Amino acid sequence: MNNQHAELFRRHKLNPILSATDWPYPVNSIFNPGATLLPDGTTLLLCRVEDRRGHSHLTVARSDNGMDNWRIESRPTLLANPENFPEELWGIEDPRITYVPELSKFAVVYTAFSRDGPGVSLALTADFHSFERYGVIMSPEDKDAALLPRRIDGQWALIHRPVSAPRAHMWISFSPDLRHWGNHKLMLEARRGAWWDANKIGLSPPPIETPRGWLVIYHGVRQTAAGSIYRLGLALFALEAPERCIRRGDEWIFGPQEVYEQRGDVDNVVFPCGHTIAADGDTINIYYGAADTSIAMATGSLRAILDWLECNGEEPAETING
Numbered sequence: 001m002n003n004q005h006a007e008l009f010r011r012h013k014l015n016p017i018l019s020a021t022d023w024p025y026p027v028n029s030i031f032n033p034g035a036t037l038l039p040d041g042t043t044l045l046l047c048r049v050e051d052r053r054g055h056s057h058l059t060v061a062r063s064d065n066g067m068d069n070w071r072i073e074s075r076p077t078l079l080a081n082p083e084n085f086p087e088e089l090w091g092i093e094d095p096r097i098t099y100v101p102e103l104s105k106f107a108v109v110y111t112a113f114s115r116d117g118p119g120v121s122l123a124l125t126a127d128f129h130s131f132e133r134y135g136v137i138m139s140p141e142d143k144d145a146a147l148l149p150r151r152i153d154g155q156w157a158l159i160h161r162p163v164s165a166p167r168a169h170m171w172i173s174f175s176p177d178l179r180h181w182g183n184h185k186l187m188l189e190a191r192r193g194a195w196w197d198a199n200k201i202g203l204s205p206p207p208i209e210t211p212r213g214w215l216v217i218y219h220g221v222r223q224t225a226a227g228s229i230y231r232l233g234l235a236l237f238a239l240e241a242p243e244r245c246i247r248r249g250d251e252w253i254f255g256p257q258e259v260y261e262q263r264g265d266v267d268n269v270v271f272p273c274g275h276t277i278a279a280d281g282d283t284i285n286i287y288y289g290a291a292d293t294s295i296a297m298a299t300g301s302l303r304a305i306l307d308w309l310e311c312n313g314e315e316p317a318e319t320i321n322g
């Protein structure tokens with residue numbers, strides 16, 4: 001008998017791979033990075049950097065193998081710009097990067113921390129040096145957003161997480177031009193009661209297009225007497241109707257387990273905002289914030305993840321949530 005649960009993601013032995021002590025300028029913490037592969041194979045992380053006022057900005061780190069020898073930019077790459085974008089008053093956080101072939105640009109969707117809470121902002125870039133800011137595309141309170149890499153039925157699609165307290169679910173919205181958003185649809189609901197993903201869920205890294213559907217890694221937030229626990233689960237959505245969930249796993253597949261995930265500025269958090277997929281089309285690296293303090297990496301196989309969902313997932317029914 002084997003009483004071990006399936007290990008879909010294997011932590012890197014050098015974890016945490018980046019932390020404040022690596023930074024070329026004084027900071028409090030480094031976490032929740034967006035990630036992408038550049039055409040030459042370099043891994044680029046757009047790291048959330050919290051300064052020693054508590055405000056966040058974004059800074060690029062590059063590595064040839066996505067694991068070590070990170071080259072970190074000597075100054076912030078993207079700073080809040082509250083003079084022109086007042087919604088960025090208290091910083092910018094948690095970027096998700098999507099390469100958009102139709103535009104030959106990367107879409108960076110990030111959280112703008114406004115006086116009225118977090119909202120979703122968009123910037124486009126070709127080179128991670130100059131950014132074309134679109135400002136807020138989803139007003140507060142909303143976060144955990146990413147753009148799909150292609151249009152669906154002629155419309156751009158954005159996954160995001162508005163809050164309707166006390167619960168928060170994943171929604172998807174559509175736009176003809178990346179500026180005007182509508183046709184809002186509920187995509188995945190937080191469960192209730194004792195579930196690991198009760199009451200509050202959100203997209204983690206951007207969705208991954210696979211032949212079987214859009215693979216979504218999402219986080220669930222369990223409230224306990226000792227605080228929140230952030231863990232990851234899996235769901236699959238129809239390729240041409242991404243609001244329709246085909247399968248959802250019941251169990252979390254990754255959670256705080258190592259000391260660097262369990263202890264930090266915010267205990268018990270694993271929070272990936274990015275992934276890269278290797279040239280084999282199967283190996284996936286997720287890059288995650290550990291306890292809101294450092295950046296760690298874990299590796300899995302898309303085929304194994306999809307097979308797990310096939311065996312362990314179900315099409316969600318109202319009764320499951322009940």
Ligand code: BMA
Nearest residue numbers: 032093094266269271289292
């Ligand atoms: C979420 C986000 C993340 C953060 C997490 C744990 O709501 O704000 O940026 O990592 O909480 O603090």
